[in-house]
Amino acid sequence: MTQTQRPLAPHLQIYRLQITSVLSILHRLTGIFLASGALVLVVWLSAISEGKLSYETIQAFFHHWLIQTYFFALSYSFFYHLCNGLRHLAWDAGYGFDLKTVHRSGWLAVGMSIILTLLTWFLIAGD
Structure with missing residues (x-):
């Protein structure tokens, strides 16, 4: 008698990620990423305290395109974590639990974090 091969976890074949799950995971990942920014x-502050040469060296390093990409991602992480944190604060106050509002506030957090990041970098580039 042959044994039929059944999947060990059939729920993995039918499960579809929901926006709330993705945003929750992203909130945790951005929090971890922000620790690297700290x-x-x-x-940077240590370089400032060491004097002019150290400060100029770190500033030159920070102007490399790869580091600038890191700073862009760091600024998006900051704004996403902030916007999603405000969303969680509203939940803590008992607001926005119906499914429609949960989805809207999630997309609003994503959209506002993109807008704030681009606005910040646009203002930085203007200097």
Whole structure:
């Protein structure tokens, strides 16, 4: 008698990620990523305290395109974490739990974080 091969976890074949799941995971990942930004801030402040040469060296390093890409991602992470944190704050106050509002506020958090990131970088480029 042959044994039929059944999937071990059939729910994985039919499960579809929901926006709330993706945004929750993204909120946690951006929080972790922001911790790396805190370390970069400490390095930058240390370079300032060391004097002019150290400061100019770190500033030159920060102008590399790869580091600029990191800063862009860091600024998006900051704004997403902020916007989604405000969303969670509204939930803590008991607002926005119906499914329609949950989806709208999720997309609003994503959209506002993109707008705020682009606006910030547009203003930085204007200097």
